[in-house]
Amino acid sequence: MIKVVLLGAGNVAFHLAKAFLHAKDIQIIQVYNRSEDAFKFFPDTINITSSLSEILDADCYIISISDDSIAGFSATLPFSGKLVVHTSGSVAMNPLNSKNRKGVFYPLQTFSKNTEVNFAETPVFIEAENETDLQLLQKIGRSISEKCYNITSEQREKLHLAAVFVCNFVNHLYHIGYELTTKNDIPFDLLKPLIKETARKLDDGIPSAMQTGPAKRNDKKTMAKQLEILHLQEHKEIYSLLSNAITNQYGRKKL
Amino acid sequence: MIKVVLLGAGNVAFHLAKAFLHAKDIQIIQVYNRSEDAFKFFPDTINITSSLSEILDADCYIISISDDSIAGFSATLPFSGKLVVHTSGSVAMNPLNSKNRKGVFYPLQTFSKNTEVNFAETPVFIEAENETDLQLLQKIGRSISEKCYNITSEQREKLHLAAVFVCNFVNHLYHIGYELTTKNDIPFDLLKPLIKETARKLDDGIPSAMQTGPAKRNDKKTMAKQLEILHLQEHKEIYSLLSNAITNQYGRKKL
Structure with missing residues (x-):
């Protein structure tokens, strides 16, 4: 079982959480968000926290917050050596803080809270610093989508x-x-x-x-x-x- | 059986002809076009002519040619007192020549020759000078589409x-x-x-x-x-x- 923590609770995080709940081999062990307001949209069964110090140990951390905040937020994470990815289309992999292993997990879709998304048909584009992390992201991607592709930051x-x-x-x-x-x-x-x-x-x-x-x-x-x-x-x-x-x-x- | 002649053989005429061939109560008795080139796209079973003088007697004539040519072409028709409609979205009903009864039969869709159109779901917007003609156009519209609406030229x-x-x-x-x-x-x-x-x-x-x-x-x-x-x-x-x-x-x- 691959343990995942979602960092952020916006539209993308919300739809990812819903998709992962139905995915084999993936366990959303926690959702972190700075403010607690957004949690009301999430299923009660998901462990939530608004405190950075309470973030659990996981195989992959998925940052899903506004583009401008990704780099700064990744620097505040109170752990290191872990795989930390973001879900943004326009932010490169590199701005993620170097104390953790970097990656990207970009689902190409338009997400609104009040619409259902067919994740099976949503292509997911991944990037990582090494082959092991790429394979892990591939597993996570393929658990929710039929289409998972390696792609560079430039593409x-x-x-x-x-x-x-x-x-x-x-x-x-x-x-x-x-x-x-x-x-x-x-x-x-x-x-x-x-x-x-x-x-x-x-x-x-x-x-x-x-x-x-x-x-x-x-x-x-x-x-x-x-x-x-x-x-x-x-x-x-x-x-x-x-x-x-x-x-x-x-x-x-x-x- | 309502007898229809199509005047023109472009994309709209082509898709209308195909839809009418499967419609109950409607018979495409002829397709007229100035040049014979376009006929190659039409089924062999349809009577065709490129001579205005050979146009057959019908209940409704549907002009489906370029917007600029509609008014002028309607004046060249060698008959009068018949129901003559056009299929344009942007041309009003009035420019049609007054020697025939005027009307509009506008299917709101994007037509290319190499694509199949689901006409049942394509709304058809009709307009006529009198109630009898409007009812006839309604019958023709409903023979190919579930959605047929009366609408003014302005709308x-x-x-x-x-x-x-x-x-x-x-x-x-x-x-x-x-x-x-x-x-x-x-x-x-x-x-x-x-x-x-x-x-x-x-x-x-x-x-x-x-x-x-x-x-x-x-x-x-x-x-x-x-x-x-x-x-x-x-x-x-x-x-x-x-x-x-x-x-x-x-x-x-x-x-």
């Missing part, structure tokens, strides 16, 4: 950046779609089949082969009209920038 | 604009994600679980409740670093604009 940085585009920015476009429909008495639900098909289509081909719409057709009349319909300056700017990007891309291809 | 214009954001622009962000991963030797496939979960999460709550990432957290350090990693000026501009939009939105909410 993970690029992957996280790509994730910002295809998840965070995409969700903001969903939000604009929500505003445009609901403000015109159209239920947002009517857009969902289109939203899901746009994501699903990627199974049939690469994104550029799937592009449709006025900008791809360079349909200037429709674009001018749509730009005029938009009220908010911010929406107009997003419309222009993305339309131009699409038109440029397909224009370039035709040359 | 449809807004809906189509929203669709550009949640489909066309979203797909371009997928494309940027594709470039960022493949150029760094990371398979794009690894982003797909995240992409699908981002779309699926909308079943759990509205988009703004589902937002995650550096911009939402106003994590300036990560944003500055990511902006620096991006090579293309266009990608930098998209990153800045969408990050600011997200930060502004959640900043406003906190006030």
